[in-house]
Amino acid sequence: MKQLTARPLAKAAAFVAAGALAVFGLAGCSNSEPASDSSTEGGSTEGKTYEIVADNAFAPFEFLQEGSDGTYVGVDMDILAAIAEDQGFEYTVDNCGWDAAIGNLNTGQADGMIAGMSITEERQENYDFSDPYYEGGQIMIVKGDSSIASYEDLAGQTVAVKTGTQSASFANSIADEYGFTVVTYDDSPAVYAAVTGGIDAAGFEDYAVISYQIENQDLDLKMVGDQQQITPYGFAVLKGQNPELIEMFNAGLANLQESGKLAEIFATYGIEI
Numbered sequence: 001m002k003q004l005t006a007r008p009l010a011k012a013a014a015f016v017a018a019g020a021l022a023v024f025g026l027a028g029c030s031n032s033e034p035a036s037d038s039s040t041e042g043g044s045t046e047g048k049t050y051e052i053v054a055d056n057a058f059a060p061f062e063f064l065q066e067g068s069d070g071t072y073v074g075v076d077m078d079i080l081a082a083i084a085e086d087q088g089f090e091y092t093v094d095n096c097g098w099d100a101a102i103g104n105l106n107t108g109q110a111d112g113m114i115a116g117m118s119i120t121e122e123r124q125e126n127y128d129f130s131d132p133y134y135e136g137g138q139i140m141i142v143k144g145d146s147s148i149a150s151y152e153d154l155a156g157q158t159v160a161v162k163t164g165t166q167s168a169s170f171a172n173s174i175a176d177e178y179g180f181t182v183v184t185y186d187d188s189p190a191v192y193a194a195v196t197g198g199i200d201a202a203g204f205e206d207y208a209v210i211s212y213q214i215e216n217q218d219l220d221l222k223m224v225g226d227q228q229q230i231t232p233y234g235f236a237v238l239k240g241q242n243p244e245l246i247e248m249f250n251a252g253l254a255n256l257q258e259s260g261k262l263a264e265i266f267a268t269y270g271i272e273i
């Protein structure tokens, strides 16, 4: 297998527009006490405030509202709010970014995670997922004027992905076959910057996310080929932890589906489900 390298963020950041740069500065989860405290030991969730972690630059699922002072919006944020209201539970959400969010979930510093997270078989060994609320795959992206038109054209090139994502595992799974090297970045804007800046010849990203970016952010990127690994998205807890949270999420999600509220939330961000 080709060597997997991680590019220093600074190198890619140099190519990022000022607006996207602001996102980097906001990353980082608070490292508080483990979220699951003794108050839930008796099975009671009364009075508990669930700590949820999320991605920070993954529009339209979660992203910093333009012109706001640290308010995150998006499909995931709206679904979470609507389900909590429907089911009557309290929560806080920390948009600390994909990698940090997984870290905090793994160490029990967070109770749950929502981040356009694909329900993969591998992840199901470590996490319990809710019922799916969306389904999507990944797609290759190249710079607007790139002549790369297929995976075959990637021979000898580098390909940008976000650490620990399905895009990363897909790129790694075909790297040998097509003779390219996978380069990992900490967040999605860094992946886009690496491709628009000509650092890497191509990248992979979730289809819904890159479609939204291209449409709304005027990025100099185009998609090539078909979606890969179409997989459902779900809300996650650490395996065996906070089972009541998954139950409430599922019950609330079913209500949102039935009332049409779920479709309404997606429609707000231009997605038809």
Ligand code: GLN
Residues within 6 Å of the ligand: 055, 058, 098, 115, 116, 117, 118, 119, 162, 164, 165, 166, 167, 206
């Ligand atoms: N859906 C992808 C995954 O779960 C990417 C998620 C993300 O980058 N927030 O791997």
